[in-house]
Structure formats: structure tokens, C-alpha cells
């Protein structure tokens with residue numbers, strides 16, 4: 592059963608989650624089993640030949656994981672999904688499915704550090720060529736396309752610059768070149784942006800972030816609207832083995848039930864805080880898609896259902912002053928990751944994006960003084976007092 596006729600917040604609670612057929616349990620049971628018994632040898636053979644679609648082995652499929660996959664596919668308005676052990680497992684699976692010796696990818700320059708690092712330092716070993724550009728200008732994407740480009744990869748909003756790329760325009764450019772468009776939708780979650788509706792072929796998430804939302808699980812997911820693309824992705828995932836664990840899948844399903852409320856509260860806090868930070872005398876600049884000063888403010892309004900909960904800013908006095916802020920917070924936590932119920936603050940140049948190296952960071956416009964704040968669901972007054980008191984310490 593799909594929920595095409597109900598609102599997003601209702602889908603978060605019900606999509607993929609059917610009362611258990613055995614005892615009627617309302618919460619999806621955790622099938623913590625690596626393997627599934629066959630009634631007889633013929634049934635086992637039929638399951639492996641695909642004639643019987645029952646379960647056989649959890650790396651290949653599991654009922655709890657399937658509930659999560661159905662849920663996120665519905666939230667993204669996709670057709671099918673496959674959950675993975677981490678966001679990086681989702682990204683590397685897509686790269687392994689669509690790249691190979693002699694193939695070329697055009698990617699957003701400012702992506703999560705390890706995404707860029709695996710393209711630049713690992714996939715080069717297998718003959719994959721990458722070009723990183725500022726994808727906030729579709730012209731740059733068009734100019735970077737080569738005859739062997741098979742994949743265009745956008746992270747929008749980008750981590751950590753919060754630059755925004757036009758998904759619709761980039762999808763047209765990719766398709767004209769017979770390439771597919773893949774979008775990392777982690778910073779938005781499906782409540783704020785649905786790339787498949789804008790022409791993307793594949794959307795992926797680090798579910799570690801907003802989808803799970805409680806900083807207690809590492810997980811990822813890949814969604815498509817095309818069964819053939821998913822077949823290829825699922826084959827690569829199940830063979831390379833980046834499968835999610837059923838208990839982890841269940842935790843994410845539980846987190847998703849409150850996705851809508853969490854993102855709405857965090858976003859409200861972020862918008863108010865970004866407006867206040869922009870006026871603060873000790874702040875050099877603020878980048879937030881909900882501020883008119885954001886270079887793609889109009890595109891954000893058109894493409895996203897809201898500006899989200901991520902803010903990047905720099906204080907006057909650069910890295911030294913920034914460290915004072917990060918070392919002084921008491922309500923916000925100094926930690927990497929994002930999208931949790933708690934506010935997290937971190938320094939990309941020395942933490943999440945350190946592996947990229949200084950040259951790649953400069954090319955991607957990730958300045959050394961940039962501080963990234965993932966605004967959580969605490970009371971706004973407490974978050975504001977915390978950040979403003981920390982600014983006073985400079």
C-alpha cells in the first residue's frame with residue numbers, strides 16, 4: 592500500500608509500516624536473523640533463481656530493512672530504495688555501479704570530504720576520472736562534460752559551503768550527455784527537497800543525519816524511480832556487502848516518524864539564529880539558504896520546501912577566534928555530524944573536510960575560518976544565548 596494521497600507528516604509515520612501479519616504488532620518487528628529457513632530444497636532453489644521472492648539471506652534482503660526502504664522510497668516520491676550501512680556505503684555503491692575504467696564524473700567541488708577523497712584518491716586507482724566544479728552555475732557543469740561522462744553528482748545544499756545547485760538544469764545537461772544525475776540530499780532530507788521530482792535519476796542520503804535524527808545510528812539509502820537503475824545498484828551493494836543491519840534499519844524507521852516535526856523546529860531555530868548572527872558585530876559573514884544574502888536565495892525558494900537547519904559562518908579574527916567560539920559553547924556540542932536533535936558545531940577545515948587537503952578546499956571555497964552549525968531542536972533562547980555568549984569570549 593502506498594500513501595500517495597496523504598500528507599508528508601502522515602507518510603513519515605505510516606509509509607512502509609504495516610501491522611505485523613503474525614501477531615499484529617503495530618511497530619515493525621526487528622528480524623534480527625542473518626538467514627531464513629526454506630520449507631524444502633525446491634523453495635530454496637526458487638528463491639535463488641528469483642521465481643520465489645521470499646527472503647533468503649540478510650545481506651541480500653531482510654523484512655525490517657524492506658520496511659525502511661519502502662518508507663524512504665515513498666518519502667522521496669521514488670519507486671524503490673536500498674538501505675546501506677552508512678552514507679559513504681550509499682555513495683561508494685553508486686560510484687561502483689556507474690563508474691569504471693575510462694569513465695568520467697562531474698561533481699560538485701564542495702562535497703562531504705570523504706566523497707571527494709574517494710574519487711580523487713581511491714577510484715583513480717581503477718581508472719576513473721573526476722572533475723570538480725562549482726555546480727551552483729549549470730554552465731560550469733555543461734563545460735565540464737566530456738564524451739566519457741557517465742555521472743553528474745550534485746550535493747545541494749553543499750557541505751559545508753551551503754552552495755545550491757539547480758537540480759532541474761543539471762538533470763537536463765546530464766541527460767543530453769547520456770549521463771545520469773545523482774543528488775546527495777542529506778542536508779535537506781525528503782521533507783525539504785525531492786530531487787527525483789526535479790529530474791534526478793538517483794537520490795541518496797546519509798540517514799545518519801536528519802532521517803534518523805538522533806545521533807545514534809550510522810546508515811545510508813539510495814532511491815530511484817527506475818527499477819533497472821535500482822537492479823544495478825542493488826546487485827553491486829549486495830555483492831560488495833555494504834548492507835544495513837536490521838536493528839539499525841529499525842532505529843532509523845523509528846527516527847523517521849518524527850522527521851517532519853524535528854526538521855520544522857530545527858529550521859525555525861536556524862532561520863532566527865542566522866538572522867541574528869548576520870547582524871552580530873563579531874561575525875564576518877553568514878551563509879544560510881533562508882537569508883536574502885545567500886547567492887542562490889531565489890533558487891533555494893524555488894527548489895526547496897524550506898531553508899533547512901544548517902548554517903555556515905565565519906567570525907572576525909579567523910581560525911583563532913573561531914576556535915574560541917567552538918571551545919566556549921555549552922548547549923551546542925563540539926562534534927562532527929549533523930541533522931540530530933541536538934545542535935552540533937564543528938570546523939570543516941580541520942575536521943570533516945581535512946582529508947581533502949588545502950588545495951581542494953581552496954578550489955571548493957571552503958575557507959579555513961568557516962564554522963558549521965547544525966541547529967537542533969533545543970529552545971531557541973538557549974541556542975542563541977549559548978552562541979552569543981561564546982562570541983562574547985572572543
Ligand code: LCS
Pocket residue numbers: 677678679680703746750775777778796797798799809810811927928929943
Ligand atoms: N553525504 C553528506 C552530505 C554528508 O554530510 C555525509 C557525512 C555523508 C554523505 C556520509 O555519511 P555517513 O557515511 O557518515 O553516514 N557527513 C558528516 C559530517 O559533515 N560530519 O560528520 C559526518
